[in-house]
Amino acid sequence: MAKKEQDVVDQELPPPPARxxxxxxxxxGFRQLNTQVAGHNFESSNAEAIGLLQDYTGGCVxxxxxxxxxxxxxxxxxxxxxxxxxxxxxxxxxxRGHVPRFYGPLKLVVNQRERTFxxxxxxxxxxxxxxxMDVKVGKRTWDPAASPHKRQVEExxxxxxxxxxxxxxxxxxxYIPDQDTEKATILRRGRDYGKSLSVDGFKETMALFFNASxxxxxxxxxxxxxxxxEVLRQLQDILNWFHSQxxxxxxxxxxxxxxxxxxxxxxxxxxxxxxxHGEQEDNAPTSPSTWVRVxxxxxxxxxxxEQALPDENYMFGLRSLIEVVQAxxxx
Ligand SMILES: Nc1ncnc2c1ncn2[C@@H]1O[C@H](COP(=O)(O)OP(=O)(O)OP(=O)(O)O)[C@@H](O)[C@H]1O
Ligand SMILES: O=P(O)(O)O[C@@H]1[C@H](O)[C@H](O)[C@@H](OP(=O)(O)O)[C@H](OP(=O)(O)O)[C@H]1O
Numbered sequence: 234m235a236k237k238e239q240d241v242v243d244q245e246l247p248p249p250p251a252r253x254x255x256x257x258x259x260x261x262g263f264r265q266l267n268t269q270v271a272g273h274n275f276e277s278s279n280a281e282a283i284g285l286l287q288d289y290t291g292g293c294v295x296x297x298x299x300x301x302x303x304x305x306x307x308x309x310x311x312x313x314x315x316x317x318x319x320x321x322x323x324x325x326x327x328x329r330g331h332v333p334r335f336y337g338p339l340k341l342v343v344n345q346r347e348r349t350f351x352x353x354x355x356x357x358x359x360x361x362x363x364x365x366m367d368v369k370v371g372k373r374t375w376d377p378a379a380s381p382h383k384r385q386v387e388e389x390x391x392x393x394x395x396x397x398x399x400x401x402x403x404x405x406x407x408y409i410p411d412q413d414t415e416k417a418t419i420l421r422r423g424r425d426y427g428k429s430l431s432v433d434g435f436k437e438t439m440a441l442f443f444n445a446s447x448x449x450x451x452x453x454x455x456x457x458x459x460x461x462x463e464v465l466r467q468l469q470d471i472l473n474w475f476h477s478q479x480x481x482x483x484x485x486x487x488x489x490x491x492x493x494x495x496x497x498x499x500x501x502x503x504x505x506x507x508x509x510h511g512e513q514e515d516n517a518p519t520s521p522s523t524w525v526r527v528x529x530x531x532x533x534x535x536x537x538x539e540q541a542l543p544d545e546n547y548m549f550g551l552r553s554l555i556e557v558v559q560a561x562x563x564x
Contacts, residue, residue: 259286260341266294268357271367271404271424271487272531273299280344292358293336295350297343302378303533304349310532311335311351324478331471332529356526362417362494366405366442367530369487370550372396376484376534387485391428394435398557399550402427402435403487407442408494417494436557442490444497445561456500460492461562463521468555471529475548479541484534486547488554493524 255277257265265275266285274284286295298304315335317325334354340347357363372395375387391401406421420441430438440446443464445457471488538544 257283258344260343262289263287263295263341264289268363268365268406270365270406270421273297280346283343283348286341286343286350287355288352292355293352294333294355295339295341295352298349298351299533306535307532308338308349308351310535311353324474324480327474328478331474332532356489356491356528356530360491360493360495360524362408362419364405364407364442364444364492364494366407366490367403367487368490368554369401369403369485369531370399370554371484371486371546372399372549373546374401374485374534377536377539391430393431394427397432398435398553399546400435400553402430402438405438405442407444409441409444436560439557440561440564443558443561444494445564453498456497458562459500459521460497460525461558463525464490464492464527465555465558465562467522467525467527468551468558471527472548472551472555475544475551479538479543482536482538482544483529483532483547484536485531486529486535487531488551489526489528489530491526496524 257275257280259265263286266287269285272284273282276282283297285297287293288295296307298308311332312335314325314329314332318329333356336352336354339350339352341350342348357365369391373387374390374395375384379387394400394402403424404422404427406419408417408419410416411418422438443457443461444453445461468488
């Protein structure tokens with residue numbers, strides 16, 4: 234992150250890496266991903282447990298392969314997307330636009346052990362004040378090979394939101410303005426917070442994440458509207474892909490929603506018209522797709538679609554998310 238002007242109000246999530254009293258042994262040129270909000274992470278008492286890394290210069294993140302079968306499945310998924318793109322396969326080629334770019338596997342020694350990482354596009358790159366939310370999609374978060382125990386464990390977590398909305402919230406960070414000073418403060422929440430949420434709590438948390446409270450100035454409301462419309466556009470694009478695809482079923486997969494808080498302030502309304510992704514306009518740098526990114530991540534439990542059926546489990550969650558975000562536009 235280039236600059237930060239915040240007091241840090243951390244809760245539940247581990248503090249930003251620079252403040253840790255211990256440091257994992259990382260290869261030169263890499264550091265812990267300081268915008269990681271969920272997922273497997275480094276543990277001071279377990280050298281085997283590792284989280285995502287960030288390449289100082291390359292604008293990419295490095296995700297360690299998870300448990301043998303999960304890690305290999307995710308690597309195969311990204312590789313098949315890369316191959317399909319080259320062959321011009323339609324549904325797979327389109328899916329590439331909804332996931333981080335993949336730059337191949339990389340072996341690195343971390344905590345004295347060689348591990349394989351996936352090199353992925355950093356979805357928070359160029360963001361000065363990155364707001365990041367990981368939303369796990371689907372009522373069912375266990376895959377067809379899950380043991381009865383794993384299935385039971387998954388069913389017992391995030392119960393309220395998962396059953397009603399088909400969504401779970403394992404973590405997020407957001408910059409919010411201090412009421413009096415307008416100075417930005419960062420707020421971070423992890424899985425324990427997500428597991429405690431009711432449906433209303435989930436909706437309020439989404440309002441908090443999108444800085445969508447009603448008390449903002451006119452200029453801030455314009456920024457909020459632009460943000461929500463862009464998020465909805467990108468979510469709808471993903472849903473459109475799911476309507477046609479019969480290739481995969483995605484279990485325990487997430488949507489990563491990222492935006493740059495520093496771009497939210499003072500966004501002008503261009504005569505009611507917001508530039509869209511891909512539009513060739515002189516003012517292209519202000520296109521919200523440059524500071525708002527919604528992508529699918531975490532493919533450790535992706536399986537071929539059973540009987541070539543649509544992925545109703547994922548689509549149920551995604552439709553709920555679209556409804557929740559739409560409701561924020563009308564607050
Ligand atoms: N391409 C990316 N760009 C930026 N941040 C990312 C990217 N991929 C993952 N992250 C960060 O890392 C976190 C964990 O990612 P991911 O869900 O892939 O890990 P995981 O260990 O497989 O998770 P889980 O415990 O749910 O299986 C995300 O919540 C996000 O903060
Ligand atoms: O939401 P939580 O409570 O963080 O639960 C974790 C989450 O379900 C992960 O998807 C899962 O990793 P896998 O996708 O690899 O199964 C992990 O299993 P693990 O603890 O066995 O790694 C769980 O602990």
